[in-house]
Amino acid sequence: MSSTLTNPILQARGIRKSYYKNHIELPVLRGVDVAFARGEMSALVGRSGSGKSTLMHLLATLDQPDEGEVWFDGQRVDNLPRRGRDQYRNREIGIIFQFYHLLPELSALENVLAPAMISRSVLGYFRQRKSLTARAEAMLDRVGLLDRKTHKPSEMSGGEMQRVAIARSLMSEPKLLLADEPTGNLDTETGESILQLLRQLNTEDGLTVVMITHDDTIAERADRCYRMQDGLLVDRFTNEPSQDAATSPSARTSDQSPAPSRAVSAA
């Protein structure tokens, strides 16, 4: 695998990030370079505490690095003013989390509509209400849940809630979906159906997908994997496309060696 992607959609360059507890520095990301290929499904894999979620938050501009840069589609995004970062997050990328982050009082349809409501004025929302509702229904249909549109989260299974979260993330027609442990709270079979949905969105709708996972068997379902350890990127490999990428795990084909102890630059 080449260490250089010619046209990555999302890239972290030289990222460093520490947290502080009682004035003691805890370095969590210690110089991470990683680039995610446009149109692919990638996985960021590593043990608990390796820094995956911290990196994802920085990639999503939910937090800012101490050092380094984040680039999306040819534009630096980490140093944008707050409004620019909000626009990047609301329009260019979609984000889903392990615990779905749905609003419990709202129905599935209202949850899918919620970001569109929040990002518009009351008048703007009411002017566009019909078309936004039609789009929200289309997104629920895309994830196979239109018949559950009036259900509240308490009336849905974990897999259904994750589908609603995915539908919500698709409302803005993002180019890229960041998925933090998307199957982490689900049983194997339900997790499998979510992985298949993510793969379909990738192959059929052209959505770039970046999954964060601690699970090697899930990472093997991606086209390309990056392994993190102790705040460093220590390995990268591609997975051979399987005959049915949506249903069977693919085989690791390059860089079969164990993770090197030094950092690997993938930018």
Ligand SMILES: Nc1ncnc2c1ncn2[C@@H]1O[C@H](COP(=O)(O)OP(=O)(O)OP(=O)(O)O)[C@@H](O)[C@H]1O
């Ligand atoms: N706000 C915070 N303040 C202090 N330390 C933090 C904070 N957030 C994360 N950490 C620490 O940073 C390290 C990396 O955390 P992070 O959540 O990025 O890891 P992770 O690889 O995503 O782990 P997991 O798979 O368990 O979510 C951990 O040691 C964690 O305890």
